[in-house]
Amino acid sequence: MTYTLIIDEQQTNTVILPATIQASGQTSAAFGSLVAPCRVISSPRLTDRVIVAHDVARCLSIPFAADVHVFLTDEVVHFGPLVGILTAGFTKSSHRPVGSRSFFFAKLLAQEKQVGGFAFLFGAPHIDWENGMTNGYFYTERGWERHTVPLPNVVYNRLPNRRIEKEETFQTMTKRLQTIYGIPIFNECFFNKWDIYRRLAAHPKAQSYLPATSAHVTQHTIEQFLARYREAYIKPADGSLGRGIYHLAKKNNAYECRFRDESGEIQTALFPTSMAAWHHLLAHAPLHRYVIQQAIPLLAVNGRPADFRVHVNKNEHGIWQVSAIAAKIAGKQSITTHMNSGGIVKTLEEIFPDAAEREIMLVRLSDAALTLSRSLDEASETLIGEIGFDLGVDQQGRIWMFEANSKPGRSIFKHPKLKDADERTARLPLAYAVHLSKTAITEPGALWPC
């Protein structure tokens, strides 16, 4: 439950909690990484409010009054949590701090009211390591506001791309936050296709959802995959948005290769042998960064292949839940179902008008996504709070996983029927951040196993 935090101008050196919060002998208050000694008293007259004396609030750098959670340890009353959303690409404009992504983050931060606590946007240059403080952008009723606050209880990584994530600045920064301050970071990195495949393939429950995949893209493996599966995809292990994907198929005695050229046009090339395909197209691609994957003949909607984006999030209890499902129908002649290649988004209601059929599909997709996310979570050393899966259903009804994204795109949520899912998927990372903060404060051992 949340409490309205009130900053009291008369009182000094005191915090007052409602009697329903069973405080016993706490001697200080904390906000993010800051702790201030103070008197902690209970009042039966307060029910849904906590009162913080103005000097304590100033000492803790609480930026404004808001709805907060209260977590207790033996000595300390924690208000918050303070949740830092890490990103990059800040502008000098106070009204548009992260350029064209400002509204994306405004929508995310606006969910804070439903969840409680303080969420803010920050980047590597905003941290003041000397004082253990950071500058942060808060989104309030008045718009974007900058405040200096303690280091957060939890960091949610929303760095925009792999290149920035790999930069030295961010690597050292995240390491320092974790090791020196014990701040948990979730969705710490973009997924690599081969890494994900390897981890899931080792998991008995997840295995069956995986199309055959190899990180050794050679003339030999191509030959093997085509002989066994007739069709295969070759895709960059670190790619996103369906860029740089080749589709290979063995047709009669020819090899067909489809791909998008530099201008985005789909090209189809036919070769008499796989050797010819290899020499003309693939030998020059940086194949050490590619994987080859068995192509699955997908369920078709109106004659076009369809797959599913299943969005899963950890919720306020730290439990995985399915937060959105949408179908993506491939564009005419397209290689993939990505929207930038003409794909369109449909709801399950739209593509399965029959309620019974829809229910079966919903259950099977949800089961698959939850099994996969739990398996991935178990096999991962870092904290994961959300995943966007691309799942396919083949013509026999079997479910396959093609991709797992740690920073899933939000373009499916432009569909008017996915409005609730849009809000849910924006709210859940903050709800999970509250759970994670609570765990880090009250049972840190659970988070940092020896």
Add this chain to the structure above:
Amino acid sequence: MSKQRTMAVLTEIHETRERAAFGSIHHFCEELAEYARKRGLFFYVSSPPLYLEGVGYQWTGSGWDKGDVPPADVVYNRLHSRKFERSPLFAELLARLAEENGVMFNHRFLHKWEVHCHFERHEYLHPYLPKTALWSGPNTLEAFLDAFPSVFLKPIYGSQGRGIFCLQHSDDGICLRHSTSASMAVYRSLDAFVSALRQQIRTPMIIQQGLELRTLDGRPVDFRLLCHRVRHNDWRVTSAVARVAPPDQFVANLARGGELMAVNDVLRTWYPRADAFQQKQLLKEIALESAAVLASEAEGLYGEFGVDLAIDIHGQPWIIEVNTKPSKQTDMTASYQSVRPSAKAIIDYSLTLMEEKE
């Protein structure tokens, strides 16, 4: 061969013996017709009674010919009478469209209070929404006058800046200005104003926080951004202009004598280049968010909105209002072209709707 794709504009038609006139969108319809032909669309203009009889006007290249027309796949609603939208004839029209599997966009006129309520549900838009309440009596008005330096009273069905009151506390009581008459009056007390007001207003009004707008030579400026829908529920800004209020007026609507200026020119007189760029982007983004929110909240289908924005003296942008039947007078972005971007956008969106149906 597949059926010929057909699109109709529905508007009020004034027929005389010599010609038919389509009111404020007459010339715009010619542009729509020209571009529709280029895109291989069968296009006509009709009115609800004519449409129900299967009659419409087709563009010949030099004039409009009246004749029998097929039902439309897509209808662009440019009816300007709100009363008509509540009439049995309109209900009959909707029923006919549904029966013939036709799609209509810009479903109906959205009034100011309705628009505000849709926005209010989206917390991330709050920083850009002036505080607004439905007029229910002097108490709310008093609270607004205490909270803000000036307060506006606007008829919820008003357009083109008509019938707006601006109220301010002054030494002698309440100072009142009116957008249409450009007169000024001073009332001793709020009660005196309210009883005078009760005589004057017959339509529902909203009370809105007055803003300290950034001005040009003391004249308030607002921005009209025309937004059109494209595929995937995406929206695009097709034209943007600044409107500068005439001297001694507090609204910048063209109908009230406002003057058009390029957005860049206005922003560059106010800000250094980098800030002007950020402000322009922000205006566009707010307009697009507004359009997307309204389209998803309001019942029916929308493909076009005119979003009015303004910037206050602190550089904060505000959503002033949204028009469901935006005037085309502001789309001057390409006056050298025969077909304005807004006409192209309407036709392109209609084609998208047809493709989605197929």
